[in-house]
Amino acid sequence: MEGLPIEVLTEIFSHFDDESMWNAMKVCKIWTEVFTTSTKLNERFQLQITKEFIETQDLSNLPNIPIKNISIIDVNIEEASNFKKLSELINTYKHSIKNFSMTDVHFTSIENLKEILKDQSSLKNLKISNLNFFKSKPIQRIFLPQLQSLSIKITNNYVNSMKNIFDLFTSNESIEKIELTAQACNSNCFDHESFNNFVKTLPKFKHLIMNGHGILSYLNHKEFPSKLEKFEVFALGFHWRASVPRLDFLKSQTGSLRELKLHRLPFDTDGGEVLKFIIEEMNLENFYYDEIPLILNEQKQEIEEIWVSEASVNALMEILRQFPMIKILRLTLIGCSIGALHLTEILSLPTNLFNQLQELIIIDNSRHEFQNFVNLYKNCKNIKRLTIETKESKLSELLKEFLPIMTQLEEFKLVCDDFDINKRLEVISENCLSLKVLKIKKEHLENARRIFNDFNDLIFEII
Amino acid sequence: MDIDRPSDPQVSVVSSDGTMFHTTLKSILLSGTIKDMIEHIGEGGVENMGAIPLQNVDSKTLEIVIKWIEHHKDNIQPTSEEIKDKTADFIDPWDENFLEMDLDKLYNLITAANYLNIPQLLWLSTRKIAMLIKNRTPQEIRSLFNIEDDWTPQEIEAVQKENQWCEEK
Numbered sequence: 001m002e003g004l005p006i007e008v009l010t011e012i013f014s015h016f017d018d019e020s021m022w023n024a025m026k027v028c029k030i031w032t033e034v035f036t037t038s039t040k041l042n043e044r045f046q047l048q049i050t051k052e053f054i055e056t057q058d059l060s061n062l063p064n065i066p067i068k069n070i071s072i073i074d075v076n077i078e079e080a081s082n083f084k085k086l087s088e089l090i091n092t093y094k095h096s097i098k099n100f101s102m103t104d105v106h107f108t109s110i111e112n113l114k115e116i117l118k119d120q121s122s123l124k125n126l127k128i129s130n131l132n133f134f135k136s137k138p139i140q141r142i143f144l145p146q147l148q149s150l151s152i153k154i155t156n157n158y159v160n161s162m163k164n165i166f167d168l169f170t171s172n173e174s175i176e177k178i179e180l181t182a183q184a185c186n187s188n189c190f191d192h193e194s195f196n197n198f199v200k201t202l203p204k205f206k207h208l209i210m211n212g213h214g215i216l217s218y219l220n221h222k223e224f225p226s227k228l229e230k231f232e233v234f235a236l237g238f239h240w241r242a243s244v245p246r247l248d249f250l251k252s253q254t255g256s257l258r259e260l261k262l263h264r265l266p267f268d269t270d271g272g273e274v275l276k277f278i279i280e281e282m283n284l285e286n287f288y289y290d291e292i293p294l295i296l297n298e299q300k301q302e303i304e305e306i307w308v309s310e311a312s313v314n315a316l317m318e319i320l321r322q323f324p325m326i327k328i329l330r331l332t333l334i335g336c337s338i339g340a341l342h343l344t345e346i347l348s349l350p351t352n353l354f355n356q357l358q359e360l361i362i363i364d365n366s367r368h369e370f371q372n373f374v375n376l377y378k379n380c381k382n383i384k385r386l387t388i389e390t391k392e393s394k395l396s397e398l399l400k401e402f403l404p405i406m407t408q409l410e411e412f413k414l415v416c417d418d419f420d421i422n423k424r425l426e427v428i429s430e431n432c433l434s435l436k437v438l439k440i441k442k443e444h445l446e447n448a449r450r451i452f453n454d455f456n457d458l459i460f461e462i463i
Numbered sequence: 464m465d466i467d468r469p470s471d472p473q474v475s476v477v478s479s480d481g482t483m484f485h486t487t488l489k490s491i492l493l494s495g496t497i498k499d500m501i502e503h504i505g506e507g508g509v510e511n512m513g514a515i516p517l518q519n520v521d522s523k524t525l526e527i528v529i530k531w532i533e534h535h536k537d538n539i540q541p542t543s544e545e546i547k548d549k550t551a552d553f554i555d556p557w558d559e560n561f562l563e564m565d566l567d568k569l570y571n572l573i574t575a576a577n578y579l580n581i582p583q584l585l586w587l588s589t590r591k592i593a594m595l596i597k598n599r600t601p602q603e604i605r606s607l608f609n610i611e612d613d614w615t616p617q618e619i620e621a622v623q624k625e626n627q628w629c630e631e632k
Contacts, residue, residue, distance in 0.1 A: 011585060
């Protein structure tokens, strides 16, 4: 049997019923490992509890196997019979559950949550999403000896739930990682004090993930008691209340922090300063912007493209200054972004800033009327490839803005519907004298061929 | 000259210990591994290609495999995807009888079916072993397969605890 490869053992084990599986798990360590590492077999150790499951499942007929992953989805346990059934069921697997996730579960009070989780001796990862508590009062704490990671997501209407959950898990010293998500919350709903008091009781806590706009107000650098090793921010612009300056928070974490992930570039006025500090002063091992590693020296040279949607102009400048190898800039304009908020800054940019760029991609979906980008574009002296994706109403004006750089363009991609497309194409043909490739929509091809009749070697590509 | 070409040409395979076996193309194509090899040779090359060397299958095992594929050459074979969802409802009595062999032979057959990628044979042979394990205690399984018990008492206690509920039942 030793000679058999893992995949063959997996094949054999997949024929087992629950009981044989359980007996086989106790044979030797290799066999146990096969059970825990194979995805195919692992499915057997999972249990998904839905409304239907709770209503129909016979509790005397549960899988006779140590369930490791349990997820409860969309169950209303305000009803006493449902609640009783659920807690009995969970209690059955109290020594084997390692990963526990609850989504859209309606509780009458946080006491219920405590009841469900009590005596879970193996639980490592707990994820709580959109729990609704209708009553909340001060409660006793719960103690889960193996708990390492706690993830809490709340909806707008139940902002107090977060504080209740903090109180519930206070002093669970094994917690290392916390993820907080509050998508649409008003930042004023939170008080950082309860979070600070909570993490103060967690000596091993070192990894913080924050998702959603407003959630960052949970951080107060002045009192934040933990030294983080990993910090991930998936919130708009790495931005939080002016009364909690990011720079000061980052300074307080310098030395301990090894990894920082930002989903967006900072977009308020000190964005450039913040980025400069992160890159030059924090001595990070890993710094990611939108999953792109930005700090490792050897990789720094390889970064050629950057995608910016929300950022302040000085943050963008700082990125280009730090990473001279970036040749492709993709700007996505939505609402309050470059140009819209920071027009005056763009107009005063140093003229050599965009010399390094060879390709510019503008995706303008903003509701704003077109802003004056002329200074930005006339500085892009070396741009050879240009993409414009915009609404019809803006195209004419955008093309006008681009006139100063059009003469050097070799490739033009136009993604736009315009009643007056012929006129627009004429502007391009009159100005882009070096054009070699034109990428347009299929329905515009015929007109384009006629208008660009004089361009001998021009290649048309359909997009 | 397709007319003269036998509908199921002969193919030779050589075992790891150098024994040559003759079988037919239809039979050998039940092996996904050999099918891939032959597809790379291309049409028309089959008659002229030499014996296919199978370095991971010894002659005793290869003989058994050939017996199985020749018996099943005209049957439609389930793909590995279909086999995943297969439940053990009906087993062909011929197969049941065919799989009556000692454990060593069965291991070798499983290994060969895995290497040669014959999903149905792999399913049958692994199922056979699984049936042997069924309803046995861990200790019985260990002695049946000569497996060393490498758990410390503390470790096995922790494992037992995980499923206290199943144990008590």
